[in-house]
Amino acid sequence: MIRDTSGQDVQLTPQSPWKNPRVLKRAGLGLGAAAFVVWGLVSWQSSNAVDGSLSLSRINIAEVQRGDLVRDLVVQGKVVAANSPTLFSPAQGIVKFTVKAGDAVTRGQLLAEVDSPELQNQLAQESALFNKLSVELARQKIQAKRQRLENTQKADLAKVDLTAAQRELKRAQLSQEKQIISQLDFEKASDDLARAELEYKQAVQNAQLEDEALAFETQTLELQVSQQKLQMEELQRKVDDLRIVSPVDGTIGSLAATQRSAVAANTPLLTVVDLTSFELEAAVPENYADDLGLAMAVEINMAGKKLPGEITAIAPEVIDNQVIARVRFTSNQPNNLRQNLRLTARVLLENRADVILVKRGAFLDQTGGRFAWKLNDQHQAVKVPITIGALGLNQVEIVSGLNEGDKIITSSADALENAQLVALKD
Missing domain, CATH: 2.40.50.100 (RNA polymerase II/Efflux pump adaptor protein, barrel-sandwich hybrid domain)
Structure with missing residues (x-):
């Protein structure tokens, strides 16, 4: 029987590594080190994204609002006499x-x-000629009356001859009927009547023509007298103007x-110089010349008191890059005005209602009105592009880039020169 290794094997119960205190300690140390590394990386990246920092005590902040913008211009001027002929x-x-x-x-x-002897001599000559023509006119009127009388006399004599010829013809007719005169005598009486009628008719017509001619000659002399009178009066006016x-x-x-x-x-x-009426002669920069207009409202500042006025005249020429405008006082003129008194005037160029606007500041000159630094929720200022519109004395219109309620930095600072993101410190 071959012996195996079953007797050497021992069955072990599996245990979780987290129950080992040594493993837990090592894991905690590893997590802490990783968290520190991540915090360091985030802090390093955050510090590198900010281009600079500014103290809030050294900058001005304004809120973007909606309202009415008055586009105006402040100019210097001097008081001059309105009437100085x-x-x-x-x-x-x-x-x-x-x-x-x-x-x-x-x-x-x-x-x-x-003293003008030449002009006075001309007046004397013209007066003498006027008197001469006046005498000639009077003589012409007398001559016209005499001529009319003669023409009337001729017509009356012709009428008498006509009446006599009519009676002679009537007598000849009666005599012929009684055969007292011959036919030849009767015809002669008829011819005498015809001649008398013709002479009377011509006498009347001649009298009418003579009247028209005399009236024409008289009218011609009257016109000459009238013309000479005008010349004399003109010279008299010039002599009086001396x-x-x-x-x-x-x-x-x-x-x-x-x-x-x-x-x-x-x-x-x-x-x-008429010292009872004054105007303000204001020098306006050339680039505002096209914005000026007659009857444009003006506020004149005199010793802290604002006086209403309006533009009455604008000079057509440009002198030393300036255009001269005349401003008159629309209310009661102050009593203490004097010649060459220096005053400040505010020309109201335009009034725009319900626009986005913000307080004017040095940031406009620093960026040319193309950018602004807007505050965010992280205590930072972000550079944003903007478009400006009309410029007022204390405010500027924002066409695009900012919304109502935004806050921007209105002052200028060296840290903002090329910065995209600036941290703000208390």
Whole structure:
């Protein structure tokens, strides 16, 4: 009998390895090491994703809101007289001033007088010609009356001859019936009547034609007299204009000529400044020139008080990259205004209702209005692209990129220059 190894085998009951304390200790140490490694990797990745950090005390944060945006422009201007007429010499001559620069004048007061012998001589000649034509017209009227009287007399005489010829023919008819006169005498009486009728008719027609001719000649002289009167009145007006009077109540601004100097026609003599009406002369940057319009509302700031106004004129030319606009006060003009007073004005270019807007800040200049840093829930600021619209004095319109309720950084910082994600610290 061959012996086997069955007697050497021992049956063992299987045991779980987790019941062994030594195995459990080793497993716990392994899990702890793995968790530490994972935490380290996550922390390392998180620290590498943030491009920088900023302290909340060093930045400004604003919330995106919905509201009305007033697009405006703040400009500087100076107070000028709204009415400052310059008076010119009406003719060539010698000027004599009766006032000096700075004198207060009233409307209608004599300011200067121009002595023009040439113009006065022309007025005398035209007046003499007017008188001559007036005398000729009066003579023509008398001559017309005499001629009409003669024409009437001729017509009346022709009528008398006609009446006599009619009576002579009637007498000849009676005589012929009684055979007192011959046929030849009767025919002669008939011819005399026909001649008398013809002469009367021609006398009446000639009288009518003479009346028309006389009326035409009289009318021609009347037109010449009327024309000469207009020329004389025009010269008289020019002579009267040699006395230069003030058109407004105000002050003499400056004298453009010296006393008793020779001046040509249309030469500026002096300027009168009306101190009762002022306007603001504002310099607007050239890039806003297309946005300006007449009757556009303006707020004028004077010593902290806002005065309403409106644009009344816009200069067509650009000088030193600026356009000059005239603004008048629409309410009662302040009493303490004076020439060349410097004031600040706010031009209300546009009013947009119910738009997304946010407070203006230095981030617009830093990014050109193309990006903003929006705050998220992880105490971070994320760079997002935006599109801006109208720019107001304190707010800017957001066309796209942000929603109502978002918060963004409105200030600028070096850490935001090229950062995509910035951590915020208290």
